[in-house]
Amino acid sequence: MSSLLLSRRDLDFLLHEWLDVTRLTARKRFAEHSRETFDAVLELGERIATDHFAPHNKLADAHEPHLDADGRVVMIPEVKRALRVFAEAGLLAGELDESLGGMQLPTVVSKAVLAWFQAANVGTAAYPFLTIANANLLVEYGTPEQVDTWVRPMAAGRFLGTMCLSEPQAGSSLADIATRAEPQPDGTYRLYGTKMWISAGEHELSENIVHLVLAKIPGGPPGVKGISLFIVPKVLVNADGSLGERNDIALVGLNHKMGYRGTVNTVLNFGEGAHTPGGAPGAVGYLVGEPHKGLSYMFHMMNEARIGVGLGAAALGYTGYLHSLEYAKVRLQGRPPAAKDPALPPVPLIEHADVRRMLLAQKAYVEGALALGLYCSLLVDDSKTAEDAVARDRAALLLDVLTPIAKSWPSQWCLEANSLAIQVHGGYGYTREYNVEQFYRDNRLNPIHEGTHGIQGLDLLGRKVVMKNGMGLRVLGETISATVQCAIDLGGETAEMGRALQDAFERLTLVTAQLWSAGDPAVTLANSSIYLEAAGHIVVAWIWLEQVLAAHGKDGPFYAGKRQAARYFFRYELPKTGPQLDLLGSLDRTTLEMDPSWF
Amino acid sequence: MSSLLLSRRDLDFLLHEWLDVTRLTARKRFAEHSRETFDAVLELGERIATDHFAPHNKLADAHEPHLDADGRVVMIPEVKRALRVFAEAGLLAGELDESLGGMQLPTVVSKAVLAWFQAANVGTAAYPFLTIANANLLVEYGTPEQVDTWVRPMAAGRFLGTMCLSEPQAGSSLADIATRAEPQPDGTYRLYGTKMWISAGEHELSENIVHLVLAKIPGGPPGVKGISLFIVPKVLVNADGSLGERNDIALVGLNHKMGYRGTVNTVLNFGEGAHTPGGAPGAVGYLVGEPHKGLSYMFHMMNEARIGVGLGAAALGYTGYLHSLEYAKVRLQGRPPAAKDPALPPVPLIEHADVRRMLLAQKAYVEGALALGLYCSLLVDDSKTAEDAVARDRAALLLDVLTPIAKSWPSQWCLEANSLAIQVHGGYGYTREYNVEQFYRDNRLNPIHEGTHGIQGLDLLGRKVVMKNGMGLRVLGETISATVQCAIDLGGETAEMGRALQDAFERLTLVTAQLWSAGDPAVTLANSSIYLEAAGHIVVAWIWLEQVLAAHGKDGPFYAGKRQAARYFFRYELPKTGPQLDLLGSLDRTTLEMDPSWF
Secondary structure, X not given: OOOOOOOHHHHHHHHXXXXXXXXXHHOHHHOOOXXXXXXXXXXXXXXXXXXXXXXXXXXXXHOOOEEOOOOOEXXXXXXXXXXXXXXXXXXXXXXXXXXXXXXXXXXXXXHHHHHHHHHHOHHHHHHHHHHHHHHHHHHHHOOHHHHHHHHXXXXXXXXXXXXXXXXOOEOOOHHHOOOEEEEOOXXXXXXXXXXXXXXXOOOOOOOEEEEXXXXXXXXXXXXXXXXXXXXXXOEEEOOOOOEEEEOOEXXXXXXXXXXXXXXXXXXXXXXXXXXXXXXXXXXXXXEEOOOXXXXXXXXXXXXXXXXXXXXXXXXXXXXXXXXXXXHHHHXXXXXXXXXOOOXXXXXXXXXOHHHHXXXXXXXXHXXXXXXXXXXXXXXXXXXXXXXXXXXXXXXXXXXXXXXXXXXXXXXXXXXXXXXXXXXXXXXXXXXXXXXXXXXXXXXXXXXXXXXXXXXXHHHHXXXXXXXXXXXXXXXXXXXXXXXXXXXXXXXXXXXXXXXHHHHHHHHHHHHHHHHXXXXXXXXXXXXXXXXXXXXXXXXXXXXXXXXXXXXXXXXXXXXXXXXXXXXXXXXXXXXXXXXXXXHHHOOOOOOOOOOHXXX | OOOOOOOHHHHHHHHHHHOOHHHHHHOHHHOOOOHHHHHXXXXXXXXXXXXXXXXXXXXXXXXXXXXXXXXXXXXXXXXXXXXXXXXXXXXXXXXXXXXHOOOOOOHHHHHHHHHHHHHHOHHHHHHHHHHHHHHHHHHHHOOHHHHXXXXXXXXXXXXXXXXXXXXXXXXXXXXXXXXXXXXXXXXXXXXXXXXXXXXXXXXXXXXXXXXXXXXXXXOOOOHHHHEEEEEEEOEEXXXXXXXXXXXXXXXXXXXXXXXXXXXXXXXXXXOOOOOOHHHOOOEEEEEEOOXXXXXXXXXXXXXXXXXXXXXXXXXXXXXXXXXXXXXXXXXXXXOOOOOOOOOOOOOEHHHOHHHHHHHHHHHHHHHHHHHHHHHHHHHHHHHHHOOOHHHHHXXXXXXXXXXXXXXXXXXXXXXXXXXXXXXXXXXHHHEOOOOHHHHHXXXXXXXXXXXXHHHHHHHHHHHHOOHHHHHHHHHHHHHHHHHHHHHHHHOHHHHHHHHHHHHHHXXXXXXXXXXXXXXXXXXXXXXXXXXXXXXXXXXXXHHHHHHHHHOOOOOOHHHHHHHHHHHHHHHHXXXXXXXXXXXXXXXXXXXXXXXXXHO
């Protein structure tokens, strides 16, 4: 009996038959690993996700965190228990150095393990995920002392972490954040400001909470160039590592969301004086790295965070797909058009062509999205550990250009997959008795957080495809061309797919040039969201062609399914980019010319 | 201050400047009406919806109906109060004959009035809406005595009505219903069976509930041809109209849904013996019309019910659009790409091109959907009251072919509009503090009930476009061609739109013939959902061109907005049909060839 979370068979195909991740063990950092250790941790992840995260997914949704009379955040006890199991298995430290108690796993393996948790219970999974991102950032940019003080307890699960970026008046626009950090004579800072949408911002799940906070040091440059990064703990830590006084951070309130309800989402006031340590006002903070470079540190982590969002969307899509597939196999209803005789017994839903279409679309979306996320995770590894600097730079460049797609495409299409999963269930799928409506509600967050769809479009068209003289897009083009060449060499249908992909990518390159020749950034960027969507479909078509190549010459239903999903993608999905590229190439001004008063 | 429900300005444009509904007053049935009476009832609807339905929309969502210790359905008291105001205003009898206390309103005006309620509170609106549909059916097919006994109290709001079609084992497949109706010596029937998804199936909102139940009389033909229709009241009514004993109907349970939570949704057992009147088991039912013709009666009402679903989807999309438009005007955030200087003040969201795109898309979807729904409602009037039989038949034929589109297109694209409304709000839109997430959850039901998207596709491609030798599609083509000719006569951009529409429709006609020449219904119908979507976009492009013609030569921001939304639709939306028609024309077999074991 499958857990209906992800398919281990598919993960094995992607990691081993396609990406051949075991070759990473030739690198020094991963030399202690082997196919066996990778398999073991994947199995561990599946088991813990199945046994400790999935069972309370609905419960946490129905009983979201709330405040008790004393203003404490109350949540169902299953969350804390699940996190303990997660931490005890060492999964909080999966990618960290052995010296920090970590497993030193490649990112691609670690992300595959974590996808089980995103599929099982995205609300509970958010607590360790934020902690891992926080710890990774501090390992990269913190001092050794900061790593000892904050990362070690996070790796052990004693502390949990957050990221505090947004403010109520400045959602996507970080240039406008108003939180300020006043330097103190002892080298620390005092922070004052309000942070919005802080997931895991306050709870009783851990001894302490390590907030990573973006703030401005007075006198710095305006806008994003004046943003610095601070560690601001809920509870101060003494020199010997023991817990000290409470820091001056007040919980203003909780946000109640459509989905993702298991993750407490908070508004926090830093420096209200409510719990002022030592009588001085302000929340005590410790600068990370250099002043005014906070956003660049965040951006270095952003690639991983955004790939994580994309994988989360893929995982939610995947589990919805498996749930609807199971339902379609067992639920008997109606008869196919060729056999309308009511005396015949009803057939399983899966016998209806339209139901198969909805399942095949889901399969194409979710397996494509998962594959894209794992590919990008491997690029994270390659950008850090590939054999030579050229390969590392190339991986970093490709990762940069793919990141907005790896974030947005799954968020859009795996949400659509969840909608199809509901549709396969009919009225039952719309009820809370079944699981799929929650996946749909949970997944609707993904096009919003970690940079909205619109922000990703601007990032791709406004920055990524033109940076370094368009080198990012060229590297992507070379990578795709290599795949196309292999496909053409195989001939037949695979070659046809290769040629269709090549045409689409050449068209994208041409349209990119047309857009940038407009001479007015407002015109160039007016339809950047549609550019993002077209580029996304072309990239995922390439990811599907890669899978066809990896399945080449292999028999059996699994490989036949891969080929059919690829066919679906090339026949039903890739052609959607035609009208999108036509529109983009026309330098359309419809939205620009829409006067606000005409609405 | 606008109510943010619908735009009265737009309704006036559609009803008067486009559809010229006042000309209906030349017909005998509507002779007592005038522009003034239509305006008065529209204003009445807006006011009651704004004052009595909208205020408890969120409350009803947060406090869905539940069972008390005695098994009674409990809901917030605002629902009953709102229904009383609705009934006292005479709106339950808007379309009914004056002899029944009705207003004898044209359907097109009545549906426009009701759209205010769908926008304000779709959950509470469902109670009167089901009652209206039930009453309309009984007026058409019931005996005068049945009309007196059941319709009069419904028109007065003393009784409410339901439709009981689905059963747990037979969702969309009505051929498989198992509820049976045993004839009794006194001419009544006793019903036995379980009905699923019964909205308003049990509550304390009215003195009685009039269930219209599909059931099979033993010995009848198999499948849908053996289905009969029965009135089965919750409480029996004595000869003098007073209430008698409770009928044998038991509430088995409530369904808890993702949205539409204000509408109690029930599972009912008919004939469990729990409340057997007179000691005999079974639920007492009264046959409507002739035996075995129940489904045809239902189908005659289905057009109106499906247009009602489409209008509900349009209304939810519309209110979401207006909410996000309001937010985009007041929320300051970020700067346009041409003015990235952080020293400049942030601008309203509406200044960002991508936000305008999301607003323009919503405008194109929701105004297009509302216009389509009103057009089809006018066809209902014309099919009944047009001057001559040819015109009536033609209207009925056009209505038949447009109905699956009028149901599905708004359900798909106004849900997408609600998603865009969330996106315009960013993180705030994902919280329950704002309204848009509820619209999205509520609207997700519309592609499911009253025939799923897949069922509508089969209805359009499998039945409607081929019935009467393709006469339905031809009449649609002639109607569209007339619009195109007017557009071409105007020249310029309008003529261009006309030619694009003509091309698309000719392509659709060709593809329809290709599909039907496949020689295998499984191949013909395999992609009927995509056929439905392509046909829907082409029809709505026509509806937009109609609006452009109605706005021709008129100045001011309202008309400029109409033209710009039409441009958006022709540039961004209509071209999407190209790849869809390519796929359909290729007689693609991808889904048919997908073996279930390959998933």
